[in-house]
Amino acid sequence: MSYPTNELQHLTIDGVDAVTLAKTYGTPLYVYDVTKIRQTMRAFKTIFEKEGVPYVVSYASKAFATQAIYQVAQQEGIHADIVSGGELFTALQAGFDPKHLSFNGNNKSWDELTMAIEAGVGMIIVDNFLELQLLSEIAAKHNMTQDILLRISPGISAHTHEFISTGQQDSKFGFDLLTGQGKQAYDIAKDDQNLNLLGLHAHIGSQIFDVTGFEKNAALLADTAQSWGWQPAIINVGGGFGIRYTDEDTPLPESDYADAIIRTLKSKTAQYDWKMPEIWIEPGRSVVGPAGQTLYTVGSRKDIPDLRQYLAVDGGMGDNIRPALYQANYDAVLANQPNAPTEEVVRVAGKYCESGDVLVWQQALPRTQPGDILSVLATGAYGYAMASNYNRNPRPGVVFVENGQHQLVVARETYANLTALDKKYTLGKANVQ
Numbered sequence: 001m002s003y004p005t006n007e008l009q010h011l012t013i014d015g016v017d018a019v020t021l022a023k024t025y026g027t028p029l030y031v032y033d034v035t036k037i038r039q040t041m042r043a044f045k046t047i048f049e050k051e052g053v054p055y056v057v058s059y060a061s062k063a064f065a066t067q068a069i070y071q072v073a074q075q076e077g078i079h080a081d082i083v084s085g086g087e088l089f090t091a092l093q094a095g096f097d098p099k100h101l102s103f104n105g106n107n108k109s110w111d112e113l114t115m116a117i118e119a120g121v122g123m124i125i126v127d128n129f130l131e132l133q134l135l136s137e138i139a140a141k142h143n144m145t146q147d148i149l150l151r152i153s154p155g156i157s158a159h160t161h162e163f164i165s166t167g168q169q170d171s172k173f174g175f176d177l178l179t180g181q182g183k184q185a186y187d188i189a190k191d192d193q194n195l196n197l198l199g200l201h202a203h204i205g206s207q208i209f210d211v212t213g214f215e216k217n218a219a220l221l222a223d224t225a226q227s228w229g230w231q232p233a234i235i236n237v238g239g240g241f242g243i244r245y246t247d248e249d250t251p252l253p254e255s256d257y258a259d260a261i262i263r264t265l266k267s268k269t270a271q272y273d274w275k276m277p278e279i280w281i282e283p284g285r286s287v288v289g290p291a292g293q294t295l296y297t298v299g300s301r302k303d304i305p306d307l308r309q310y311l312a313v314d315g316g317m318g319d320n321i322r323p324a325l326y327q328a329n330y331d332a333v334l335a336n337q338p339n340a341p342t343e344e345v346v347r348v349a350g351k352y353c354e355s356g357d358v359l360v361w362q363q364a365l366p367r368t369q370p371g372d373i374l375s376v377l378a379t380g381a382y383g384y385a386m387a388s389n390y391n392r393n394p395r396p397g398v399v400f401v402e403n404g405q406h407q408l409v410v411a412r413e414t415y416a417n418l419t420a421l422d423k424k425y426t427l428g429k430a431n432v433q
């Protein structure tokens with residue numbers, strides 16, 4: 001694998017020297033190649049446009065939710081899916097058109113649903129019976145009718161890590177089909193004057209590499225609606241398109257997934273003599289994952305002869321929990337010399353007080369020095385989004401790079417930020433009885 005470099009033999013990210021970025025903004029640092037993000041967003045749209053089918057590409061913003069990414073999604077004419085009041089707030093702060101937001105989630109609160117309705121969120125993807133009731137009450141209070149989809153748990157097991165598989169029957173998400181809860185929800189929703197039921201939604205999981213689960217899912221949603229005597233205006237098959245983290249991953253091009261979904265729904269539409277429903281997809285990881293990388297500074301090392309070499313960097317599980325949580329694998333390169341021959345295999349560890357604080361389980365690298373810059377690749381999805389302040393480490397900043405230019409879009413947290421919400425305890429001894 002050969003990495004893009006400049007005349008200094010430094011790694012470049014969309015034309016910008018990664019070492020310069022590390023020096024300018026400090027490490028750890030999340031860096032996104034915005035050109036790549038736009039390309040992926042456009043690639044998804046192009047497939048639907050080529051096929052001439054109505055569609056919505058809705059970026060699943062849980063993968064990476066900052067004002068800047070909502071701005072890019074809006075510029076590229078795609079929608080965004082949110083799963084919390086916090087994501088909604090961020091999207092609104094970014095100036096994102098609320099009509100182009102959809103709201104997923106298995107336990108949306110009264111306050112979150114009220115916030116969504118008051119903001120004018122275009123679509124609420126209803127997950128359970130309580131939500132049907134709350135939403136109806138809130139919509140009635142606001143004298144309006146809310147567009148909704150029903151989220152179905154499709155009973156399809158996707159081949160991925162158990163914790164990121166969501167489509168199987170034993171799942172907390174969506175109305176269960178097999179026990180008739182989906183039909184029950186349909187009967188309630190279709191007769192509710194404050195709810196405008198437009199279609200069905202099901203998401204089978206994340207980091208999926210073959211198209212059959214998506215075909216089954218699309219077919220199941222169509223067959224289900226047909227069995228209820230209903231022609232839905234929208235079929236939303238969720239996200240989950242796999243990306244390459246290491247050589248072990250063999251993702252398909254975006255077009256393969258979308259083509260399979262379109263083909264399935266075209267055939268169901270013909271079979272049932274329907275008008276083509278609008279096809280919605282919710283890609284998260286595939287939009288931002290490959291476009292992001294995290295820069296770290298190399299620090300201490302521990303060599304255990306005949307066992308392992310640990311290389312420690314200045315970040316870790318607080319900025320990327322995925323290796324610890326899912327045993328996820330990543331590739332790393334030495335940003336100051338990415339194409340140098342490798343000389344040793346190391347485990348890249350972080351600086352957190354956990355043995356499981358690993359960023360890369362096994363990585364061949366040239367011999368490194370303290371102060372070298374290491375880039376862990378494809379960290380754009382569920383990295384910053386899942387970051388924490390564990391061990392009271394400030395979360396890193398985020399930089400967007402596009403066509404040779406760079407801009408800080410999220411500032412690095414300071415130590416003062418860490419205590420900003422703390423209050424001194426004042427009851428103290430006076431409170432002791």
Ligand SMILES: Cc1ncc(COP(=O)(O)O)c(C=O)c1O
Binds near residue numbers: 063239240241286381
């Ligand atoms: C309902 C829903 N839509 C979309 C996504 C995005 O998935 P991915 O980031 O794998 O594309 C998820 C997360 O798995 C999800 O739960």
Ligand SMILES: N[C@@H](CCCC[NH3+])C(=O)O
Binds near residue numbers: 062206322381382
């Ligand atoms: N956070 C997970 C994906 C979760 C998807 C949520 N529906 C990951 O990093 O892979």
